[in-house]
Amino acid sequence: MKSNGERIAVIGGGSWGTALADVLARNGRDTTLWIFEQDLAAEMAANRINTLYLPGFNLHPALQCTSNLSEALADRTMILLVTPVQVMRTVLSQAAELIGHDTVIVNASKGIELKTLLPVSRICAEMLGEESLNRYVALSGPTFAREVAAGLPSLIVAASRNEKCAQRVQSAFSNPTFRAYTNNDVTGVELGGAVKNVIAIAAGICDGLGFGHNARAALITRGLAEMNRLGVAMGAQPGTFAGLAGMGDLVLTCTGDLSRNRTVGFKLGQGMRLAEILAEMHMVAEGVKTAESVYQLSRSLGVEMPIVEKAFQILHEDKPAREAVTELMARDLKAEG
Numbered sequence: 001m002k003s004n005g006e007r008i009a010v011i012g013g014g015s016w017g018t019a020l021a022d023v024l025a026r027n028g029r030d031t032t033l034w035i036f037e038q039d040l041a042a043e044m045a046a047n048r049i050n051t052l053y054l055p056g057f058n059l060h061p062a063l064q065c066t067s068n069l070s071e072a073l074a075d076r077t078m079i080l081l082v083t084p085v086q087v088m089r090t091v092l093s094q095a096a097e098l099i100g101h102d103t104v105i106v107n108a109s110k111g112i113e114l115k116t117l118l119p120v121s122r123i124c125a126e127m128l129g130e131e132s133l134n135r136y137v138a139l140s141g142p143t144f145a146r147e148v149a150a151g152l153p154s155l156i157v158a159a160s161r162n163e164k165c166a167q168r169v170q171s172a173f174s175n176p177t178f179r180a181y182t183n184n185d186v187t188g189v190e191l192g193g194a195v196k197n198v199i200a201i202a203a204g205i206c207d208g209l210g211f212g213h214n215a216r217a218a219l220i221t222r223g224l225a226e227m228n229r230l231g232v233a234m235g236a237q238p239g240t241f242a243g244l245a246g247m248g249d250l251v252l253t254c255t256g257d258l259s260r261n262r263t264v265g266f267k268l269g270q271g272m273r274l275a276e277i278l279a280e281m282h283m284v285a286e287g288v289k290t291a292e293s294v295y296q297l298s299r300s301l302g303v304e305m306p307i308v309e310k311a312f313q314i315l316h317e318d319k320p321a322r323e324a325v326t327e328l329m330a331r332d333l334k335a336e337g
């Protein structure tokens with residue numbers, strides 16, 4: 001399968017889109033990065049640095065930067081979606097007619113759309129046609145943008161129902177410090193990336209309250225059980241959640257101080273109000289909105305997700321964090337499972 005000749009558009013010039021576009025350019029792929037903010041795109045094209053979302057890293061000289069969507073999408077063999085999930089549908093509505101019918105569609109964003117409770121694969125199916133799922137790849141795993149940009153060793157998973165598409169993505173992204181695995185469980189890989197952000201907020205809350213290492217380890221473990229239960233109900237393969245896009249990313253985001261989701265939770269645990277926390281953040285913490293999506297999904301599917309429920313109540317119903325933890329601990333005693 002062709003890989004070296006890929007011409008790739010990266011849609012979204014936040015920290016992750018910029019880091020991934022830079023990996024591709026360093027790998028010798030013909031890569032164009034679309035940036036939403038016009039002034040930032042002009043600055044990046046001139047100064048080769050994303051001062052807003054990925055300061056401190058010089059971009060590869062071959063990486064093309066633009067705020068013009070038609071220019072970014074012209075004559076591409078692969079597109080990589082990396083905008084926040086809640087604006088993905090709007091961006092795709094502008095991009096749809098510019099995307100070729102055999103272009104590989106890759107998504108690296110992690111979340112569930114609020115109004116529809118859909119993952120990005122289903123948003124793509126609605127906006128680009130059901131057939132696009134045959135060339136759709138979910139790219140996910142434990143990967144902080146800043147560490148990837150610094151060239152630190154990182155692993156990721158490319159999941160698709162189409163093995164050849166997954167292999168093209170694997171080949172386009174892999175290099176000596178960035179290693180991609182293939183997988184065929186799109187549902188599990190997408191769900192893992194979305195749910196871990198919610199559990200990371202809960203882990204941050206737990207640490208912000210000063211509850212210690214035992215509590216955090218327990219929360220990660222029981223969070224994984226919730227992810228697994230929801231995944232199985234939605235047709236995912238349970239083994240996926242033991243992998244990079246499940247446990248791997250859950251552990252990273254629940255313990256790594258670079259996580260925006262964990263940071264939101266930590267500040268909540270320390271007593272700050274959500275509005276105050278979000279007002280001083282210019283980046284996205286997908287778990288804030290995805291907490292509501294996952295909570296609604298769990299209710300509609302009848303899946304028990306007590307940590308997600310409490311995270312939702314703290315975030316969106318003003319439940320005091322300490323009270324939420326007391327309620328979690330007071331639940332009926334049961335067998336582990």
Ligand SMILES: NC(=O)c1ccc[n+]([C@@H]2O[C@H](COP(=O)([O-])OP(=O)(O)OC[C@H]3O[C@@H](n4cnc5c(N)ncnc54)[C@H](O)[C@@H]3O)[C@@H](O)[C@H]2O)c1
Pocket residue numbers: 012013014015016017018035036037053082083084085087091108109110111143144145146282283284285286
């Ligand atoms: N940053 C990471 O380390 C990392 C790693 C893996 C996955 N992700 C995922 O990647 C996705 C993007 O996150 P990020 O960290 O790159 O973003 P970011 O927080 O660094 O930046 C926010 C992005 O949102 C864009 N944006 C805001 N409003 C928009 C609009 N109306 N239309 C289009 N774009 C708009 C901005 O241009 C910018 O690209 C998220 O789903 C995130 O969970 C991030």
Ligand SMILES: O=P(O)(O)OC[C@H](O)CO
Pocket residue numbers: 110141142143144145197200249252253258259260261262284285286
């Ligand atoms: O900073 P966060 O919390 O959005 O997490 C970033 C990545 O998803 C980690 O894999």
